[in-house]
């Protein structure tokens with residue numbers, strides 16, 4: 001009989017202390033037995049962003065409790081866990097080190113295999129927990145630190161098709177939210193504020209929309225939003241119109257750039273338009289309903305099926321880390337216990353560097 005794998009995942013790359021127990025189902029999807037996420041958002045709110053020192057201290061104070069709770073809530077005994085997967089990067093080095101050390105210590109103590117997980121691979125594979133994904137697929141990863149189009153050939157095999165040349169999309173949401181007086185992080189709050197706003201209230205720029213392939217740029221929106229805010233009386237009504245206009249602009253950019261990425265994906269893989277392929281949208285910003293609906297429309301036009309992770313798996317969590325560990329174990333991609341945290345760790349090592357002066361698009 002085929003053996004079902006159960007992994008403990010640990011995640012501390014930024015401001016969530018998380019642990020989870022995930023088991024693989026016989027059909028290749030996953031069952032989440034526990035998924036504990038302790039968000040530090042309230043600790044960082046007053047600073048308007050993540051303070052690494054505070055985040056690391058908070059991970060240290062809470063990690064033991066979070067791991068313990070994840071194991072208890074899973075109903076599994078520690079001996080039923082086959083291996084430990086811990087986020088090793090990219091992220092804040094002082095934060096990564098906390099979860100990674102605990103993951104390695106548990107693995108050593110139990111004499112179980114250890115898997116060092118790239119946080120981005122966690123996001124990339126996360127929709128596979130509920131639905132078996134067919135390779136290759138096109139991935140749009142939109143989070144607080146990254147915005148990329150990737151061709152996912154397989155586990156551990158990624159090709160970057162496009163990326164942001166400046167701010168990440170989550171960062172653009174958070175900065176705009178801050179200017180509109182919303183609390184950090186702001187993406188969800190901005191989406192809520194925009195609900196009854198007039199999305200044609202102001203016209204914002206669409207940076208590099210007709211050039212640079214499916215690379216994206218969001219930094220220019222900040223200045224434009226700032227100018228609009230200066231123009232209005234800062235009452236709630238006008239703020240909601242600016243929020244709606246911002247979201248409409250983001251959707252226009254994502255629609256146009258995803259269209260380019262889909263064409264590039266078909267070109268690189270040699271899969272023609274008659275064959276339906278998968279478009280996976282993951283990361284914190286993938287929780288946004290307007291963005292989901294917008295990209296669903298594009299998929300119909302380009303013969304892609306669309307998959308999002310469940311909303312709880314869009315933001316940072318350890319279930320996706322445990323899941324990536326299970327997938328890597330099938331490729332025998334186990335790691336040694338001397339694996340060090342990597343603050344920078346692209347999924348595609350050959351991707352060109354796309355930031356800074358002198359960049360030619």
Ligand code: KG4
Nearest residue numbers: 143144145170185187188284285288315316
């Ligand atoms: O994936 P994630 O939890 O952390 C990173 O790995 O970066 O993404 C966090 C980002 C934040 O910028 C947050 O504001 C954004 O995701 N976000 C949203 C929404 N929910 C979270 N942005 C837009 N709309 C949302 N509903």
Ligand code: ZN
Nearest residue numbers: 123143315316
């Ligand atoms: Zn993330």
